[in-house]
Amino acid sequence: MIPLFAQEIEMGEQLETAWEKLEKKLGGWVDSIIVNLPNFLLAILIFGVSFFLSNYINKFILKVLQRTKMQRSIKVMIAKIVSIVVIIVGLVLALGIMNLNKVLTTMLAGAGVAGLAVGLALQGTLSNTFSGIMLSIVDYIKIGDWIDTNGYSGEVVEINLRNTTIEQGDNNLVFIPNKLVVEGNLKNYSSRPIARVILSCGVGYESDLKLVEEITVNTIKENFKDINTEVQFYYTEFGDSSINFEVRFWIRSRDQMTLNIAKGKAIVLIKAAFDEHNINIPFPIRTINFSNPMSLEKKD
Structure with missing residues (x-):
């Protein structure tokens, strides 16, 4: 058995050695x-x-x-x-x-x-974020443009990191994810300062076709003078009840609403001009023939 005194000496030496190592490490x-x-x-x-x-x-x-x-x-x-x-x-x-x-x-x-x-x-979120950055940099779409995308049409009012906000003609807001705007089809009505109005109509077979063309072209030229361009008029087909034609002309427009207003105005003016010259705009008529006509006489 190791004496108690010897154990104390050995413990003291171990503590001294540990202290020296600690001092050396700290040093x-x-x-x-x-x-x-x-x-x-x-x-x-x-x-x-x-x-x-x-x-x-x-x-x-x-x-x-x-x-x-x-x-x-x-x-x-x-x-x-x-x-x-x-x-x-x-x-x-x-x-x-x-x-x-x-x-x-x-x-x-x-x-x-x-x-x-x-x-x-966050794959979807990051995709919309990078798409939003792209939409903010490119030139083909900007705030204030009237666009048609993903089945919605309206004015672009905001492009943030998540979606593109458009204001429709009925004042409702539509929020479209940026990814859909970048990857989908986009029609920008504001990319050009002018837009073409395309109007289709038909006149009766008894009409004077040269007179119809003259009246239509003069009506458009007299009432749409903001752009001095030639009015395009041509007949398209022999319809079931009318001879159909198409008239095209340009107006100053950067949104679909202005285009619709101009088209509506042209319809009213052409209809009034045709009525003044007794030109008929026919509509389809359905005739029903009975093989066995019904008799109104009472049988005895």
Whole structure:
């Protein structure tokens, strides 16, 4: 059996050895901190500069984008992305100065995995977001245009990161996901300053066709003088009850509503001109023939 005194001596030696190792370890840390203190301070300085620089760049990007026709939500997002990139660059430089390349590699790997997971989870949302950015940059659609897309027609009142809002002629709002607008068919009535009105009609077979053409063309020319273009008139077919024709002319228009109003006005004017000259616009008539006519006489 080891005497109690000897056990106390052995325990004291172990504590002394452990203390020496702790002192040596702490001394190594202190020496490492002293040696790397300039790099540490420089890394903090670079990260702080990048943080304050990101705020300045954010305001500068917003100021520059104010000159464009992008939606404010798109402008804010672009400015934030640029500022975040500046902060990330500052963080990478700071970690490189402190020789923490392994930490940087681990962070980048973790960010990649997290980004992949988020991308898969928010695939539809991200698709609408990138589509919204595209719609804010391209020239074929902008706020105030009258468009026809995905079965809806109206004026574009907003393009945000999720959907495109159009105001229909009945004052109702329709919210269409940006992805559908980008990938679907889009008709922009406001892309051109003028639009063509196409009107179809028919006259009776007894009508003077040259007179019909003269009256129709003169009526359009006298009442639609904003654009000095030739009125196109031609007959299209021999119909069941009429000889059909089509007349085309141009007006100044950037929306479907103006086009509809002009077409309605032309119909009223042409009908009045035909009535004045006794030109008949026939409509289909159905005749029913009975093989065995019914007798109204009473049988005895």
